[in-house]
Amino acid sequence: MTNQYDVAIAGAGIVGMSTALWAQRRGLKAVICDANSPGSGTTFGSACTMATYACVPINSPSVITSLPSLLFSKQSPLTINYLYALKHWRWMLSFLLNCRQSRVDAIGAELGALLRQADAGLDPLIEDIKAEDLMVEEDCLYVWSTKKGFDGAAKGNDLRRRQGVEMEELNASDVRALEPALQMPIYRGLRFRGTRFILHPQKLVERMQRRFAELGGVTLLSSVNSVTFNDVGTTANLADGTSVNAGHFVVAAGAHSKSIDGAGLEKVPLGVERGYHVTYANHRNKLSRPVGWAEAGLYATPMELGLRFAGTVELDDLNAPPTLERGAYLRRRATEMFGSLDGDADDWLGYRPTLPDALPVIGPSTVSDRIIHAFGHQHIGLTLGGLTGRMVTDIVTGKERTPNVSGIGSQRFHQG
Ligand SMILES: Cc1cc2nc3c(=O)[nH]c(=O)nc-3n(C[C@H](O)[C@H](O)[C@H](O)COP(=O)(O)OP(=O)(O)OC[C@H]3O[C@@H](n4cnc5c(N)ncnc54)[C@H](O)[C@@H]3O)c2cc1C
Numbered sequence: 001m002t003n004q005y006d007v008a009i010a011g012a013g014i015v016g017m018s019t020a021l022w023a024q025r026r027g028l029k030a031v032i033c034d035a036n037s038p039g040s041g042t043t044f045g046s047a048c049t050m051a052t053y054a055c056v057p058i059n060s061p062s063v064i065t066s067l068p069s070l071l072f073s074k075q076s077p078l079t080i081n082y083l084y085a086l087k088h089w090r091w092m093l094s095f096l097l098n099c100r101q102s103r104v105d106a107i108g109a110e111l112g113a114l115l116r117q118a119d120a121g122l123d124p125l126i127e128d129i130k131a132e133d134l135m136v137e138e139d140c141l142y143v144w145s146t147k148k149g150f151d152g153a154a155k156g157n158d159l160r161r162r163q164g165v166e167m168e169e170l171n172a173s174d175v176r177a178l179e180p181a182l183q184m185p186i187y188r189g190l191r192f193r194g195t196r197f198i199l200h201p202q203k204l205v206e207r208m209q210r211r212f213a214e215l216g217g218v219t220l221l222s223s224v225n226s227v228t229f230n231d232v233g234t235t236a237n238l239a240d241g242t243s244v245n246a247g248h249f250v251v252a253a254g255a256h257s258k259s260i261d262g263a264g265l266e267k268v269p270l271g272v273e274r275g276y277h278v279t280y281a282n283h284r285n286k287l288s289r290p291v292g293w294a295e296a297g298l299y300a301t302p303m304e305l306g307l308r309f310a311g312t313v314e315l316d317d318l319n320a321p322p323t324l325e326r327g328a329y330l331r332r333r334a335t336e337m338f339g340s341l342d343g344d345a346d347d348w349l350g351y352r353p354t355l356p357d358a359l360p361v362i363g364p365s366t367v368s369d370r371i372i373h374a375f376g377h378q379h380i381g382l383t384l385g386g387l388t389g390r391m392v393t394d395i396v397t398g399k400e401r402t403p404n405v406s407g408i409g410s411q412r413f414h415q416g
Pocket of ligand 1: 259
């Protein structure tokens with residue numbers, strides 16, 4: 001078998017396209033395979049924040065105490081389909097075990113180590129593709145409407161401080177001075193210093209793909225069904241009946257990564273946190289920055305397509321139909337935030353790839369070190385995509401992977 005490429009990548013989201021560009025920067029010949037257009041998956045519909053402060057996992061002790069209501073509510077920011085929970089009880093159990101405070105602190109430390117390097121992973125790519133115009137340097141805000149909510153977030157906010165997140169506590173009038181259009185009750189805010197957001201994540205990935213092509217990279221419009229490997233390389237078998245030989249194969253298909261046979265994913269408990277958005281085309285000028293409303297579990301972000309309300313978590317099957325109440329929930333919260341909003345608004349459902357310990361999988365497969373896993377970025381894949389691309393190419397080129405985070409290999413699921 002002769003390798004046509006050094007690296008073949010499955011999935012042209014932010015993670016896969018960043019990997020493709022980093023591979024080129026390191027002098028590797030790369031091919032990327034995806035039946036869908038670049039950046040059109042979960043990346044497209046995100047809340048657009050470069051959330052370098054988001055080291056607090058969704059796992060928290062409060063999930064355990066509020067579990068009964070989560071199983072039966074459609075009106076809370078986090079909902080769990082109880083039939084799904086029963087069917088995937090091992091995943092749920094592992095998720096709940098990771099809600100213990102000791103685990104939350106340990107996960108937060110690993111996420112913090114990754115997030116501190118996130119800008120260093122993305123910025124060289126932004127410069128390469130000349131995408132500075134898509135980035136807005138404006139500190140993101142979190143807002144709490146109640147004392148109870150703010151006090152309940154104290155441990156999480158302490159964790160951020162310990163991880164070096166620079167943030168400033170604001171009172172209600174400080175928040176309203178920054179964002180006068182907000183109408184919901186405000187108790188406290190946090191301003192995350194030095195953060196920024198992306199005006200159009202899909203455009204960012206499209207520009208990456210164009211630059212990749214200019215530099216000789218190959219994009220194949222087909223998904224990967226399976227991969228085989230030997231000592232010198234890999235063969236990816238594509239849905240269109242063709243195959244691609246490469247020295248390394250990278251699984252970067254987000255929430256769909258387990259659909260690729262032969263990649264050693266049988267024991268990796270990749271789950272999905274479904275999330276929704278509604279984007280009001282007319283109202284982008286209501287905000288100057290993303291505002292996360294903690295009690296509502298959403299962000300309002302003034303992105304290129306309008307004012308986007310994105311968030312909520314639904315633990316349910318990847319293939320289940322959209323839950324209509326979720327869109328209605330976002331619209332109701334949007335009205336509470338800004339009063340009535342007129343004009344067109346789209347509704348979207350997307351799939352966050354999530355492991356029960358909220359950490360991504362970035363590293364060689366246990367079946368072969370020629371297959372590299374790069375998925376599971378849950379709520380922060382847009383933020384960590386660039387860095388993941390750099391880490392994957394560190395591995396492929398035999399450099400030490402930086403940052404050297406210990407808990408993100410797939411072998412963590414093979415122990416015991
Ligand atoms: C509502 C919501 C808001 C969010 N907000 C933010 C935010 O503000 N900041 C942040 O950092 N993150 C955010 N996220 C998370 C972020 O969007 C994801 O973590 C990230 O987009 C995942 O990127 P990806 O490249 O892994 O996956 P995707 O963008 O889903 O890309 C995966 C690609 O793989 C392709 N594919 C699937 N199967 C195959 C196959 N067999 N072969 C080849 N290709 C395949 C798909 O077509 C797709 O193009 C949010 C997510 C949601 C749902």
